Each structure stands twice: as structure tokens, then as C-alpha cells.
Amino acid sequence: MKIKYFLTFITVLFVISIEAQSSEDEVLFSVAGDPIYVSEFLRVYNKNLDLVQDASQRDVDEYLKLFTTYKLKLKEAKSLKLDEKPSYIKELGNYKKQLANSYIRDSKISDALVAEAYQRISQDINANHILIKVAENANPQDTLVAYNRLLKLRERALAEGFDKVRKEVHNGRTVFGEELGYFTGFRMVYKFENAAFNTPVGEISMPFRTRFGYHIVNVLDKRKSRGERTVAHIMMVSKKGDTLTKPEERIQEIYNKLKQGEEFEALAKQFSDDKNSASRGGKLAPFSSGQIRAKKFEDMAFSLENEGDVSEPFQSQFGWHIVKLLNKKLIPPFEDMKPELEGKVKRDDRSKLIDEALYSSLKKQYGVNENQKALDYFQSILNDTYFKRSWTLPEDFKATENLVKIGNRQFKYSDFGAYLMAKQKGRVIKKPLKAFTKTNYETFLNENLIKYKEANLEKENEEYAHILNEYRDGLLLFDLMENTIWNAAKTDSLEIKDYYTKHKTSYTSPKKIDAVVASSSKQKVLKKVAKLLEKGTNIDTIKKQINSKETTDVIFTIDIMDASNQVLPKDILFKKGISEIYKHNKGYVIVDIKEVLPQLQKSFEEAKGHVISDYQTYKEDNWVNTLKEKYPIKINKEVLKKVKSQIKKQ
Incomplete structure (x- = not known):
């Protein structure tokens, strides 16, 4: 109930706070002397106009009541210093980081990867592979040995047949020869997926590396995805205490009525035990392979060929069913799937390509130049003791030398030195010192590029600043409402029971x-x-x-x-x-x-949830009245008149 209330509240009321107001902007009203400007009210009103369902909230006077109540609560929250709580600061910091992430990535790179992902989920690939395991931190000699060995296995496979070689070399420890079956986009690591989709049917790829080692893949078949089905169903389950009718008998009775010409939807509405779909004539949300927990149900749905086809009764682990095919399509349109695919791309190995494009862009934006002199210096002071976690900076360490400048922030050798010392405490993968220095410097630089961008994003991006301010106030009000109103069930038990007694007639079955x-x-x-x-x-x-x-x-x-x-x-x-x-x-x-x-x-226990909800509304109304006395509201009627006139012209 709390979250639902909060989401409704945030949809209708949350605003974009304005850090600085124009001196020419007129004051619409004040809360205990604090001015609220016309520009802010209009921005909020217009922003939420298409979101509200209640027609009264479209009325300027009614909306102004909501808005002034919102400002009262925000005033109280800040007066209580809720914005100084460590939990609030931490939550806001986490959100800020997540929000910034969506604003600083290269959308062009993302769009290309999303389009590629859509093409790939539109297909299923049947493939086998041979893998020679190689550790990620293996030295160049070991990786070369694995590569050459796999190259020879590929030559054998071309001559003798892939399946024969695959079975012979598989030992389940260092070499794996596996049948993978059908898979589609996002089912394998990205490098493997790339190799599989870029290898023609019947051919064997060249050796390629993933984090698991070196592979070759043999593509056996490519087919269009089985796509998506929309079905309706009638379901019968065993009911406690009902000894008169068995579900298998009842489903057969309904199937007989279908064969007699009665409508599937009407029978589903009357008799289906799936209450969620019965009111819709048994219709379920569209689904694709792997989305339905009942395999028998899924197989039956995909076995129906023509729209309108109806299955015979069958049993799944959930009960007895009759299924009717309403619609089938190979795959949803790209635009429908785009938001889902964007999320998957950001969580997948593909994100590394997005990251590389971002770092390159930020280096250009903030004028970052390569400092080979610094890299050579750090390589010269690093040694193998680092991998034993006993390395220290030399006594003559050049701490004050300039390392790199990002925007207006100058980093010194001391910054990278401290970074290396701190990282030494964690897991360290041994590499040649030149590569190790280069890799760690790039990581240090990239991390600080992102931090600098995040720190300056509010100044650089107005939309980001607005959304962050909206969340900043919303989080504050959630904390206030939770402590003042929503936790009433824990602290006001006697008052809640008293409220129930006074309003008893409202709670009946x-x-x-x-x-x-x-x-x-x-x-x-x-x-x-x-x-x-x-x-x-x-x-x-x-x-x-x-x-x-x-x-x-x-x-x-x-x-x-x-x-x-x-x-x-x-x-x-x-x-x-x-x-x-x-x-x-x-x-x-x-x-x-x-x-x-x-x-x-209803007894108090039976009606408790409803009573608590009503009591919270009652308590909130009284509380808001006290806030109005504590923080007087003064509305500039002449300015309000102008606002109404302006809105009418829109």
C-alpha cells in the first residue's frame, strides 16, 4: 500500500525544483515567506497534465491545492533535516549514479548494438563447439600454444568431420567438445555469439577467444525464431471440498460444448478457474519460447497452426486446459522490443564497446592527452613485489609531477601512486609490467573521467538536473510520509481501533x-x-x-x-x-x-487493512491542516489570474 500510494503521489505531484529563479519571474505564492514562482508551477502543471486521470486535477485551482500541499510537506521535511540523514544521502547518491549512467553513454553506439541484437534474437542457431580452456591471465606463450592446437583440431575437423573430432577430444577438464543445441541472441557471451552468427551454416569458424579460452564453432542450422503466441485458455483445477466434479470430467464437459458450437470466450468467462484471465474470455498475455513455466502448455500453444484452432483437453502441472490460438507472429516489432533490448545490451558484454566509445568521447571533451613519460616512469618503479602485495612507492617518488588533466582538475603522480597502492590490497592478476602499467593507468583514467562527468553533469545537462531534483525532493517526501503517516499501524494501534469503532458500519462483508x-x-x-x-x-x-x-x-x-x-x-x-x-x-x-x-x-482483524488505509488518510488530512498553521500560505491572486489566462491560451 505504501509504495502504491507513493507512486501515485510522485506521478501527480513531484516537481522539478528550480535552483535559481529569474528576477523577472513573478511569485505565485509563498510558504512561510519562501517564494514559489510561476515558472515552476507551470512547468509542473504542464508536465503532469497528460498523466493525471482525475479531471479535477486538470483544474488550475484544484491542482494548486495539491501543489501547495506538496510544498508544505517539503518545507516540513527540510525543517526536520531529513535531507541530512545518512540513509537519505546514500540513497540519493545511488540514484544519481544510476541516472547519470543513462545520460553519459553514446546513444549512437547503443542504437547500433540494439539493432544488431534484434536481428539476432530473430534467429535461432543450432551449433556445436570445441573449447580449449585458457586462463584470462595466461601468458602469451600459453595462449599461442592453445591457439595453434585448436587450429590443428580445426584442420582435422574439416577433413574427418567436426562431430567425430569433437567427441574424441572432449575430456571435460581442459578440452570440451559440446552440442549446444538451438540458441539465440544473449544466450552466449558476446564474442561467442558473434562468431556463431558470422559463421555460415555447415562451416567451422576460425579459432576465437572468450574469457573461457579458445573455441571453434560448427554451425549446423539457422532458422527464424518460433516467435510469439497469444492464446486463450479454459482451466480446471481440483477444488477443496468439491467431491461432485473432477476437473478432468468438467473440462471434457466444456470441450463437448465447444464441439457443439458454443463460444470459447463465453465458456471461459463462466467456468475457467483461472480468475485472472476468465473475465477476458481466457485471453493470456503474448509469450515466446521459454516464457511459460508449463512446457506442455507452451508446446501445445506452438503446435496450433491457425488462428482460432482449439486444442483437445490436456493436463499440465497446474491443471487441465483447453487452449485456443488467437494470434501468432514471428517476433514483436523492433520498436516494441527496443526498451527491453536496450536494458539487455547494457548488462551484456556488448556494454564494453559502449564504454570504449564513452571514454574516447570524454577524453576529447575534456582535452585529455596521453602522458607516455608518466607511463614510463611508473613502469620503471613497479616490480614483481607488487604481485606479492609487498610493493611500496620509492623514497624519491615524484609525487608532485603532473600526471593528467581532466577539464579543470589536475591529477598528480601521487594520485596514481595512491591508486596502485590501494589496488594492491585486492586481487592482482600477474601480467608483464608494461602491459600491467598501461592497463591500470587506463582504468584509473577512465574511472576518473566518469567521476568528473558525473560531478559536472548537472551543469552540463539541464534535463538531467531537472530529473535529479525531482527525485531529490521525492525521496525526501517519501521519508517524511513514511515516518509521519505510513508507519501509523505500528505506533497508533489504539487510535486505529478507536477509528474502527467510530466507523464500524463502513466495514461489512x-x-x-x-x-x-x-x-x-x-x-x-x-x-x-x-x-x-x-x-x-x-x-x-x-x-x-x-x-x-x-x-x-x-x-x-x-x-x-x-x-x-x-x-x-x-x-x-x-x-x-x-x-x-x-x-x-x-x-x-x-x-x-x-x-x-x-x-x-467485519471484525477489526478482518477489516484491518482497509481500516489502516482509511485511518492514514484521516491522519494525513489533520496533519496537513497543522502544517498550514505552521507555515502560512499566501497566494498572489493577481498572478494566479494571469496564470489561468495563460493556461487557457495553450
Whole structure:
């Protein structure tokens, strides 16, 4: 409830704070003397205009009430110094870093990789490979040996057949010869994926390296992705206490009705035990291979060829189903998948290409030049003791020499020296000293390029600054609301119970019926059923008289239900006895009401969630009134009049 409340709140109210206001900008209102300017109000109003659902929030006066309440709360939060809490500072810092990351990456590189990723997930590749394991930090001699060995295996595979060689060399320790089966984009490390997709069917790649070692890959087949299916289903599950009907029998009864020409959607609405999809005629969200936990269900869905095809009843681990194919497509359009693919690219090895482009761009932006003299110096003072974690800076270390300048920040030799000393405490992979110096300097430089960019991004990018300020205030208000209102259940237990006592009549359970519902597509069948029910004939006997092995003309539902139950018509009268025949979901129903269960008063425990929510709203209203007394609001009516006039012209 708290998060839902917060998200609604942030959508409607969160604003872009303005650090500096123009002297010509008029003051719309003040909170305890602090001015709030027209430009800020208009920015917020226009920003949220298309987001709000409540028409009242589009009214300037109503929106101004919300906005002034927001400003009151923000004033209180700062008065309580919530913005100085370590937890707040830490949370804001984490968000700032994440947000900055999305603003400093090269969008052109990202777009190209996203387009490539889409092309690759549009295909499935069937391939085998041979891998010779090589450690990432292996010396050049060892890597050359592995490469040459794999080159010879490739020559053998071309002559003798890849599969034969693969099976012979596999030992499960240093050499792996594996059948990979079908895979698509993002299923393998990027370098392997590249090799596989760039190798024609039937051919064997040249040796290539990943972090696991050297590979060759033999591509057996490439096919279009199986794509996406949209289906509807009717599901039956075993119900506790129901000994009358087995789910496999009930699903067969429904299947018989489908064969008799009744509509799938209408039957799903009346009888499917999947309550989430029943109201939509059984329709499920689109899915592709691997997204459905029930393999039998997925295989059945992909086996249906034509839209409108319906499966026979089958069982999965979740129950019994009948599936109808509504739509099939090979793969969603690129634009639909683009946000998802962008996220995957950023988490994948592909991100290294984006990083390299970023570092190059930042070096150019901030005028960073190579300092070979510094690299030579650090190489000369490093030695193998570093890899034993016992290296120290020499006594005559040139700490004050200039290392590199990023923007207006000058780094000294001492900065890189401290970096090397600190890194020595962690995991150190031994490399030749020249390569080691170069690699660590590049890492040091790149890390500081990013830090400098992040530190200056608010000045360089107005949009980033606005969003960060929005989150900064939003996080502050969340903390305030949580401590002042949302945690009331923990501290105000007596007050909550008192609130329940005073508003008891608001918390009742709905009226219910203990009933038997007979459903049929034929009105005359229900007339016959009604007569049998009036005689007191039991349900099993009625089913035997009306239905046969080949046809199902009536289905019974026995339950204690309220008016919202899917099998009941909306205008049903809750009156003991056998009802008239109602038209419902393109069919007909009659209801034999055994007993009408009256509306009942909910106990405090039963209504607790609802009571707490109502109490929090009540408490917040009172609290806001005290804030209005504490921080007087003064609205400039003449300026407000101008604002309204300006909005009307938009």
C-alpha cells in the first residue's frame, strides 16, 4: 500500500525544483515567506497534465491545492533535516549514479548494438563447439600454444568431420567438445555469439577467444525464431471440498460444448478457474519460447497452426486446459522490443564497446592527452613485489609531477601512486609490467573521467538536473510520509481501533448466497432443469438425464458466492428458491438459491487493512491542516489570474 500510494503521489505531484529563479519571474505564492514562482508551477502543471486521470486535477485551482500541499510537506521535511540523514544521502547518491549512467553513454553506439541484437534474437542457431580452456591471465606463450592446437583440431575437423573430432577430444577438464543445441541472441557471451552468427551454416569458424579460452564453432542450422503466441485458455483445477466434479470430467464437459458450437470466450468467462484471465474470455498475455513455466502448455500453444484452432483437453502441472490460438507472429516489432533490448545490451558484454566509445568521447571533451613519460616512469618503479602485495612507492617518488588533466582538475603522480597502492590490497592478476602499467593507468583514467562527468553533469545537462531534483525532493517526501503517516499501524494501534469503532458500519462483508447455478446455451434445457430442481432431483441425476457422453447441454456450479461471481448475472435477485431464466454471457442460467447469507459486520482483524488505509488518510488530512498553521500560505491572486489566462491560451 505504501509504495502504491507513493507512486501515485510522485506521478501527480513531484516537481522539478528550480535552483535559481529569474528576477523577472513573478511569485505565485509563498510558504512561510519562501517564494514559489510561476515558472515552476507551470512547468509542473504542464508536465503532469497528460498523466493525471482525475479531471479535477486538470483544474488550475484544484491542482494548486495539491501543489501547495506538496510544498508544505517539503518545507516540513527540510525543517526536520531529513535531507541530512545518512540513509537519505546514500540513497540519493545511488540514484544519481544510476541516472547519470543513462545520460553519459553514446546513444549512437547503443542504437547500433540494439539493432544488431534484434536481428539476432530473430534467429535461432543450432551449433556445436570445441573449447580449449585458457586462463584470462595466461601468458602469451600459453595462449599461442592453445591457439595453434585448436587450429590443428580445426584442420582435422574439416577433413574427418567436426562431430567425430569433437567427441574424441572432449575430456571435460581442459578440452570440451559440446552440442549446444538451438540458441539465440544473449544466450552466449558476446564474442561467442558473434562468431556463431558470422559463421555460415555447415562451416567451422576460425579459432576465437572468450574469457573461457579458445573455441571453434560448427554451425549446423539457422532458422527464424518460433516467435510469439497469444492464446486463450479454459482451466480446471481440483477444488477443496468439491467431491461432485473432477476437473478432468468438467473440462471434457466444456470441450463437448465447444464441439457443439458454443463460444470459447463465453465458456471461459463462466467456468475457467483461472480468475485472472476468465473475465477476458481466457485471453493470456503474448509469450515466446521459454516464457511459460508449463512446457506442455507452451508446446501445445506452438503446435496450433491457425488462428482460432482449439486444442483437445490436456493436463499440465497446474491443471487441465483447453487452449485456443488467437494470434501468432514471428517476433514483436523492433520498436516494441527496443526498451527491453536496450536494458539487455547494457548488462551484456556488448556494454564494453559502449564504454570504449564513452571514454574516447570524454577524453576529447575534456582535452585529455596521453602522458607516455608518466607511463614510463611508473613502469620503471613497479616490480614483481607488487604481485606479492609487498610493493611500496620509492623514497624519491615524484609525487608532485603532473600526471593528467581532466577539464579543470589536475591529477598528480601521487594520485596514481595512491591508486596502485590501494589496488594492491585486492586481487592482482600477474601480467608483464608494461602491459600491467598501461592497463591500470587506463582504468584509473577512465574511472576518473566518469567521476568528473558525473560531478559536472548537472551543469552540463539541464534535463538531467531537472530529473535529479525531482527525485531529490521525492525521496525526501517519501521519508517524511513514511515516518509521519505510513508507519501509523505500528505506533497508533489504539487510535486505529478507536477509528474502527467510530466507523464500524463502513466495514461489512457483502451479502452472499449458497446456490446451485445451472448454465446452458439452450433456454429450453434450463426449463427442464428448473422442473427437475423443483422436484428435488439431485445434480448427478439431472446431469445424466440432460447430458450424454457426446454432448454437454448443462454445467452446474455449486458454491457460496457474492454478486460479483462470474457465473451470476448482474441483475440476479438474492431470494431463496429457483430463479427465473437469465441471459448471461451469450448463454442462459438459472440459480437455485438454497440460502441467502446476510451482510455481516467485519471484525477489526478482518477489516484491518482497509481500516489502516482509511485511518492514514484521516491522519494525513489533520496533519496537513497543522502544517498550514505552521507555515502560512499566501497566494498572489493577481498572478494566479494571469496564470489561468495563460493556461487557457495553450
